[in-house]
Amino acid sequence: MTRRIAWTLLALTSVLLVLAVVPLAVSMTARERVSYRDNQRAATRLIAAAAEEHLSDHKPATAMRKELGTAARAGDCAAVYDASARLVASTPCTAAQGEEAAELVGKVLAGHEPEPPEKEGRLLAAEPAGEVRRPAGAVVLARSAAPLDARTAAIWGWSAAIGAAGLAASVLLSARLARWVGRPLSTLDASARRLGEGALDERTDVDAGPPEVRRLAATFNTMAARTEALVHGHRAVIADVSHQLRTPLAALRLRLDVLAAGAEEGTATELAAAQEEIARLSRLVDGLLAVARAEQATPRPSAVRVDEVVAERVAAWSPVAEERGVGLRAVSAGPAVTVALGAGHLEQILDNLVANAVEAVPAGGSITLDVREAGGRARVLVRDDGPGMTAEAKELAFHRFGNPETRGSGLGLAIVHRLVTANGGAARLEDTPGGGLTVVLDLPLWPERGHERGIASRSLPVDRTADQNR
Known part of the structure; x- marks a missing residue:
């Protein structure tokens, strides 16, 4: 500018x-x-x-x-x-x-x-x-x-000198005016970018530039302050709810365990059913809290090597898959891919998808994690040969409790969708050729492609919710 x-x-x-x-x-x-x-x-x-x-x-x-x-x-x-x-x-x-x-x-x-x-x-x-x-x-x-x-040459010479002097003055004034107007806008643009990346305490200078730019900077600071207060307030509410709900649920579960230990057979059966409902309610609370955290996520992107994270999650879930008689493997097409995601988000996304697939695929089935680069983005495909979903179920699968066919809480795909979109990616569901479901994730590539080996690293897990189902 x-x-x-x-x-x-x-x-x-x-x-x-x-x-x-x-x-x-x-x-x-x-x-x-x-x-x-x-x-x-x-x-x-x-x-x-x-x-x-x-x-x-x-x-x-x-x-x-x-x-x-x-x-x-x-x-x-x-x-x-x-x-x-x-x-x-x-x-x-x-x-x-x-x-x-x-x-x-x-x-x-x-x-x-x-x-x-x-x-x-x-x-x-x-x-x-x-x-x-x-x-x-x-x-x-x-x-x-x-x-x-000689007089004609003098006239043209003085005219050229006057023009050059005017042009030089114009260069100086133009550069000064451009800096006066453009520098505050560049600073505001950088502040807005850092705020969007998750730096909620970011503020910009309000004492430079034209009055309109200064008013815009003041408005930005007010908006940033309110956003910071809102996000911190929501995080505090989530922490309070997490503590206030989990503690009584745990206490209730322990009391039911004590009662079930000395109860008669009929009463013990009823108490066991109540314990299952308490466990389901605990999972539901955990899922709702995970979705709330995902919806309030303001990720600060870092370089994440997709192949390394995929290999790690396959290794972590292989014992569970083997116990259920399901094959789990990872494939990669092309060179290593580095994406820009928030810390721990790719692990959380894959854990939810693999947990869903392991729960849905019958014994003898298979799950494949495919990583490739397509259309200037990183593409991760999680394919299974399970029962799949109907068209109506796929349209509602990314909503909270949107899938009527789910056997779990129905929050896993909602968490995945929120984390992917918060990082600038996209998620969709497709049918696997031959039967089953394929989750397609398009993730933003890390911009400094020439320095991937020096700066790329696996993201650290932060709020992994692996037990949420479709």
Whole structure:
């Protein structure tokens, strides 16, 4: 933005300077040329007046020769012609003689006013001696164009200097104005990016830039403060709810265990059923708390090697899968993929998906975790050959308790969807060819692809909820 502002102002100033300086220089040059010509014609008329006294009135040529001498001392060349176009007198130099001079004399004697030409760096001027219609002769004066050229060059030189000075001033002012406007906006943009990455205590400078930018920065700080207070408040509520609900549930479960130990057979059966309901309620509370934490997640992305995390989770879940008679393996197509995810999120996502698949796939089935890069993103596929889902169930699977076909709490896929979308990814469900369900995760790649080996690391697990079902 800073560059665009600077270049726009610079281009506008350049156009204005060109439109102002060039016409002015052209006008001054034309005026200087007219003035130079008028001065030359005035000098030519002085000689013509003295020549008329000699040619018409037959007076001595003293006055005429005096004017010719004055012209010669001024560096001019002059020649006087009679009515027959014969040379009468001239200065020592012969620049006022020749074909061009003869042509001028012919036109003057014919009563015309010719346009003075330029000959070898000299400007020629011709005036009649006497009346214009019946002149007694003609005078031709040749004057060097060097002074006129020098003045013209000086005019253009000063014009160029003024334009360059104006352009330099414009560059300085444009750069200063662009920094004044652009730097606070860049700072605000960086602060907004860090706030979006999870730095809830991020604030921006409100004392720089135009008033509108300062008001925007103050509004941003107010919004950031309210967001921080809201998130911290929700986290505190979640912690309180977690403590307040788990503690009485645990106490109730222990009391039921004590009662069941000395109860009769019929009562023990009822108490066992109550214990199962308490266990289901505990799992439901844990699932709701996990979803709430996921919905309030503001991840700060870090480099996560997907192949390493997948291999780790496969190793962790293999004993459970073997116990149920389910095959669990990981495959990878192409080079290692590094994604930008919050700490522990990929582990939590995979734990929920693998737990769901292990619960759904019957004995003899298989689960495959496939990692690849597709469309500029990392793609993780969790395929199983279980019973799959209907189209209606897939549409509601990512909602809380949205899947009516689930055998568990129905919160696992809701947690997965929230964690994936909070990190800028996308999740969807597809049918596995041959039967089953495939969960497709598209995750953002880590931007510094050239430094993956030096900075990529597995994320640390933080709130792993592996026992939530579809």
